Amino acid sequence: MWSTSKTPGRHARHGRGGGALLRVLRTIDDVRQQTREWRDAGSSIGCVMTMGALHGGHLSLVDAARKECEKAILTLFVNPIQFGPDEDFDRYPRTEEADFRALAERSCDAVFAPSTRTIFPAGERSLGDVRTRVVVRRLTEVLCGRHRPGHFDGVTTEVHLMLRLVDCDRTYWGEKDYQQYAVIRAMAEDLALPVGVVPCPTVRDSDGLALSSRNTYLDAAQRAIAPTLYAELRRGARRIAEGGAAIAGPTKTDIAARLLASGFDRVEYVEVHTRELGPVRADTPVADLRVFAAVRLGGARLIDNVAVAEVDR
Numbered sequence: 001m002w003s004t005s006k007t008p009g010r011h012a013r014h015g016r017g018g019g020a021l022l023r024v025l026r027t028i029d030d031v032r033q034q035t036r037e038w039r040d041a042g043s044s045i046g047c048v049m050t051m052g053a054l055h056g057g058h059l060s061l062v063d064a065a066r067k068e069c070e071k072a073i074l075t076l077f078v079n080p081i082q083f084g085p086d087e088d089f090d091r092y093p094r095t096e097e098a099d100f101r102a103l104a105e106r107s108c109d110a111v112f113a114p115s116t117r118t119i120f121p122a123g124e125r126s127l128g129d130v131r132t133r134v135v136v137r138r139l140t141e142v143l144c145g146r147h148r149p150g151h152f153d154g155v156t157t158e159v160h161l162m163l164r165l166v167d168c169d170r171t172y173w174g175e176k177d178y179q180q181y182a183v184i185r186a187m188a189e190d191l192a193l194p195v196g197v198v199p200c201p202t203v204r205d206s207d208g209l210a211l212s213s214r215n216t217y218l219d220a221a222q223r224a225i226a227p228t229l230y231a232e233l234r235r236g237a238r239r240i241a242e243g244g245a246a247i248a249g250p251t252k253t254d255i256a257a258r259l260l261a262s263g264f265d266r267v268e269y270v271e272v273h274t275r276e277l278g279p280v281r282a283d284t285p286v287a288d289l290r291v292f293a294a295v296r297l298g299g300a301r302l303i304d305n306v307a308v309a310e311v312d313r
Contacts, residue, residue: 082154
């Protein structure tokens with residue numbers, strides 16, 4: 001059950017029977033005190049940053065943090081400033097109780113789950129309201145950045161703040177959101193932040209669909225179509241692996257056409273970039289390439305990517 005205390009160093013906890021207890025931190029003072037206690041004890045800290053509605057992909061990041069660090073903490077915050085005015089902030093799934101249970105069962109040490117007012121005390125609810133922004137150029141101007149103006153500025157602004165609050169050694173990011181990982185890594189490098197940004201493999205359902213909180217928007221018929229995204233990206237990546245970077249252009253066109261024929265409502269983009277999200281030339285080594293796509297299916301926007309080097313030839 002839940003318990004609360006205002007005694008310094010003690011916060012709400014959740015756990016089962018003789019299992020691990022999850023420390024729930026709600027305030028900035030709470031999370032700073034907790035990480036300071038861990039630091040004073042000489043513990044390394046791994047952090048997973050999420051918007052909640054946790055699934056196996058998120059929990060695999062917790063597993064990675066627990067394996068590589070002595071303490072694991074997850075942040076759970078639906079960040080309003082990374083949503084555009086016509087996006088799904090209000091209906092984004094919020095499942096805090098279930099998330100806490102899953103984290104306790106995974107032996108996560110703590111979760112930082114602040115209110116919106118805690119993170120944005122001046123009442124900021126959109127990127128335009130924010131006084132100070134963290135902006136990563138170039139990497140945010142391709143792929144999702146072209147279709148979601150300001151999205152990555154909202155992500156980097158909030159993640160930079162969270163990194164300052166949590167004071168972790170390493171932070172873990174799923175490769176399903178590869179562009180987000182690349183942007184966060186660049187921010188950490190450019191600002192000389194003392195944190196390692198660690199990529200982790202995409203976790204998928206048995207039919208190949210990448211796990212995502214937004215998969216809950218799909219009805220049964222749409223869910224049956226959705227795995228085609230990964231299948232077509234793999235097929236295209238294999239084609240590039242066999243034919244070289246010079247065929248990236250026609251391969252993108254072919255993937256997009258096949259996705260539409262499979263029942264997706266709209267293809268926002270199919271693109272091929274290097275691992276650093278740079279442009280592709282005819283002589284670019286295929287081992288350096290990834291194939292990316294974003295599609296619309298019913299009320300869901302689905303993204304995925306495949307590394308050409310990882311497909312079977």
